Amino acid sequence: MKDQNLMYDGTFDGFLSAVFYVFEHQLKAVTIQNEFVMQQGLFSEVEKVITDEAKATRVWKGIKSKLSSHGSYQLYYAFLSEQSGVEALLLDYIKYAFSKGTPVDKDYAHPSVLKIAQIAKSVGREKHRMEAFVRFRLTKDDVYFANIEPDFNVLPLIEKHFKRRYADQKWVIYDINRAYGLFYDLEKVEIVHMDFPANFDFSKTDDEFFAIQEFEFQKLWQDYFKATNIASRKNMKLHIRHVPKRYWKYLSEKQPN
Amino acid sequence: MSFQRTQEKLKILADAAKYDVSCSSSGSKRANTNKGLGDATGMGICHSYTEDGRCVSLLKILLTNHCIFDCAYCVTRKSNDIKRAAFKVQEVVDLTINFYRRNYIEGLFLSSGIFKSADFTMERLVAVAKKLRLEENFNGYIHLKSIPGASDELMREAGLYADRLSVNIEIPTEAGLKKLAPDKKREDFIKPMVKVKNEIIQYKEEKKIIKSTPKFAPAGQSTQMIIGASGENDFQIMQTSNFFYKTYNLKRVYYSGYVPISYDHRLPQIGSAVPMLRENRLYQTDWLMRFYGFEVSEILNEQHQHLDLDVDPKLGWALRNLHEFPVDVNTADKHMLARIPGLGMKSVYKILNARRFRKLNWEHLKKIGVALNRAQYFMVCESNQFEKRDLTSEKIKGLILQNSKSKYQKTLSNQLNLFG
Ligand code: SF4
Numbered sequence: 001m002k003d004q005n006l007m008y009d010g011t012f013d014g015f016l017s018a019v020f021y022v023f024e025h026q027l028k029a030v031t032i033q034n035e036f037v038m039q040q041g042l043f044s045e046v047e048k049v050i051t052d053e054a055k056a057t058r059v060w061k062g063i064k065s066k067l068s069s070h071g072s073y074q075l076y077y078a079f080l081s082e083q084s085g086v087e088a089l090l091l092d093y094i095k096y097a098f099s100k101g102t103p104v105d106k107d108y109a110h111p112s113v114l115k116i117a118q119i120a121k122s123v124g125r126e127k128h129r130m131e132a133f134v135r136f137r138l139t140k141d142d143v144y145f146a147n148i149e150p151d152f153n154v155l156p157l158i159e160k161h162f163k164r165r166y167a168d169q170k171w172v173i174y175d176i177n178r179a180y181g182l183f184y185d186l187e188k189v190e191i192v193h194m195d196f197p198a199n200f201d202f203s204k205t206d207d208e209f210f211a212i213q214e215f216e217f218q219k220l221w222q223d224y225f226k227a228t229n230i231a232s233r234k235n236m237k238l239h240i241r242h243v244p245k246r247y248w249k250y251l252s253e254k255q256p257n
Numbered sequence: 258m259s260f261q262r263t264q265e266k267l268k269i270l271a272d273a274a275k276y277d278v279s280c281s282s283s284g285s286k287r288a289n290t291n292k293g294l295g296d297a298t299g300m301g302i303c304h305s306y307t308e309d310g311r312c313v314s315l316l317k318i319l320l321t322n323h324c325i326f327d328c329a330y331c332v333t334r335k336s337n338d339i340k341r342a343a344f345k346v347q348e349v350v351d352l353t354i355n356f357y358r359r360n361y362i363e364g365l366f367l368s369s370g371i372f373k374s375a376d377f378t379m380e381r382l383v384a385v386a387k388k389l390r391l392e393e394n395f396n397g398y399i400h401l402k403s404i405p406g407a408s409d410e411l412m413r414e415a416g417l418y419a420d421r422l423s424v425n426i427e428i429p430t431e432a433g434l435k436k437l438a439p440d441k442k443r444e445d446f447i448k449p450m451v452k453v454k455n456e457i458i459q460y461k462e463e464k465k466i467i468k469s470t471p472k473f474a475p476a477g478q479s480t481q482m483i484i485g486a487s488g489e490n491d492f493q494i495m496q497t498s499n500f501f502y503k504t505y506n507l508k509r510v511y512y513s514g515y516v517p518i519s520y521d522h523r524l525p526q527i528g529s530a531v532p533m534l535r536e537n538r539l540y541q542t543d544w545l546m547r548f549y550g551f552e553v554s555e556i557l558n559e560q561h562q563h564l565d566l567d568v569d570p571k572l573g574w575a576l577r578n579l580h581e582f583p584v585d586v587n588t589a590d591k592h593m594l595a596r597i598p599g600l601g602m603k604s605v606y607k608i609l610n611a612r613r614f615r616k617l618n619w620e621h622l623k624k625i626g627v628a629l630n631r632a633q634y635f636m637v638c639e640s641n642q643f644e645k646r647d648l649t650s651e652k653i654k655g656l657i658l659q660n661s662k663s664k665y666q667k668t669l670s671n672q673l674n675l676f677g
Contacts, residue, residue, distance in 0.1 A: 106610035109621040132302045136359045167292040216260045217355050227271035229307045232516055233531055238310030
């Protein structure tokens with residue numbers, strides 16, 4: 001039998017719609033690909049799946065009834081990893097879940113269950129790191145602004161955390177690579193796209209955009225960071241394991257003064 | 258707030274507070290209410306790490322480093338010739354709020370040298386917490402240090418605004434304390450601890466009847482001991498710690514390897530190594546006691562007064578108790594699984610779950626993430642490999658050490674050199 005190639009729009013609903021399509025047409029050999037990362041010409045025949053919220057919801061409900069809540073979380077986390085080939089793993093996982101009477105998400109000896117758990121774990125780790133390493137800077141417009149460049153698409157996962165924590169200040173967390181951000185306006189969180197001036201340097205605090213006292217608090221934080229170090233216990237290997245270098249460029253305490 | 262003066266004070270008063278190892282910001286139950294600032298219901302977050310690898314989660318500072326006492330192990334002691342400074346209440350509040358808003362910290366850890374008297378000092382610590390809660394509507398984490406000798410009334414007030422309270426016993430035995438901190442009396446630590454414990458119990462009782470009872474120190478209390486400043490052995494240290502856990506319901510005991518800071522003849526000299534490996538072993542023991550169902554006496558007792566430096570305490574215990582092994586991972590209960598060296602609680606839960614689907618073999622265990630290089634000598638599974646090996650403790654220890662490069666090996670060899 002010939003391979004079937006499905007293309008979706010990169011959203012979770014789009015992916016679930018593709019899964020619906022697979023079940024509906026009882027496809028056996030199938031690949032599901034994000035249209036934005038799909039390599040054109042690799043596949044001669046590609047079927048574009050239209051994102052259908054109702055179908056997506058049906059699949060998601062089905063999944064949730066077959067897995068524990070932890071399991072469906074893991075699935076969503078793994079999806080947000082955007083790793084190449086993750087769709088195939090997810091599909092395999094979902095098929096396995098539907099074939100069983102009891103939730104399979106703890107069946108770690110099953111290859112795709114284990115793999116999904118591992119990917120979800122990395123995504124979870126980065127979510128947690130973002131909750132730690134987001135550094136807000138106060139802009140002249142009284143909005144606390146932070147930019148991030150996570151490996152995985154974790155913005156949807158950290159929204160709740162920041163909304164609950166910073167209920168009384170306006171804030172933006174912007175994912176530079178994926179070119180979208182979250183904006184909290186004291187009422188609700190919205191997805192925003194922003195255009196930055198050509199001279200905007202994400203790692204610097206330019207006084208054209210940021211409030212005067214911003215510099216003082218960054219300086220105080222840097223001083224604090226230095227003062228808490230105990231030189232005779234220095235252990236840079238441990239330090240870097242906790243604060244991977246790829247995050248340094250936007251950490252205020254890591255900026256040269 | 259004058260930036261330059263605050264900057265100067267911050268440098269001095271953060272530097273003086275850094276030897277306190279407590280950094281936890283978890284375990285509280287203070288949700289954001291009325292659209293205020295902050296939330297302390299989660300796991301606690303480390304927002305950064307110092308270059309020595311310790312978590313930075315709270316703004317940890319002293320209110321002042323003026324002190325009328327002269328504890329030999331403390332940089333803030335009266336006889337030490339250093340720059341002194343004191344924050345105003347409002348300065349601490351401003352720093353906390355502004356750091357929190359930028360997502361630098363989970364909250365405040367406020368300690369202090371004793372100026373004038375215990376109560377005079379405690380009153381100011383309480384004032385900071387009160388201002389944060391009532392004027393700034395701040396729901397982040399607040400840890401206040403109880404000043405030894407502070408009155409019951411102040412301790413009660415402190416507990417209403419703080420998430421956690423702690424008083425450091427610092428020196429594990431009474432004799433050591435007498436030698437190094439002649440101004441301090443053990444009763445002075447115990448009294449506030451008893452007060453806080455009783456208030457927490459009372460709070461829990463009242464809460465059952467009146468829902469709106471104001472929270473009291475929801476993250477409980479903790480303490481810290483300095484390791485290697487006075488001559489206590491591990492058995493004495495863990496006995497003390499066990500006593501404090503059991504008697505005062507402490508949430509945590511912290512162990513802090515002594516960093517030499519003075520030329521006092523009663524203490525290790527400047528330049529001597531910080532006992533980091535020993536500190537780590539004590540934490541491991543503490544952990545086994547709190548989460549793995551071990552009694553302290555199983556690990557440390559009259560016969561074994563020192564923790565092994567070359568193997569972790571669980572492995573040490575297993576090697577002394579080979580008659581308890583091997584454990585069958587497919588049938589053993591949680592309690593015994595947790596005692597297998599190389600198996601953390603996470604692996605234990607994974608095994609308990611996975612074995613409901615099929616009998617587990619070595620391959621499965623490896624994939625699950627069990628550290629087989631240690632665990633394999635203590636377990637059997639659905640396989641006939643390794644099963645019937647009759648190895649002695651020495652032999653097993655040798656094999657394990659050969660195959661594992663301890664991350665502390667460097668520190669370890671330093672220490673062995675020290676002992677000649
Ligand atoms: S009372 Fe506290 S601050 Fe004062 S010298 Fe003793 S340990 Fe240091």
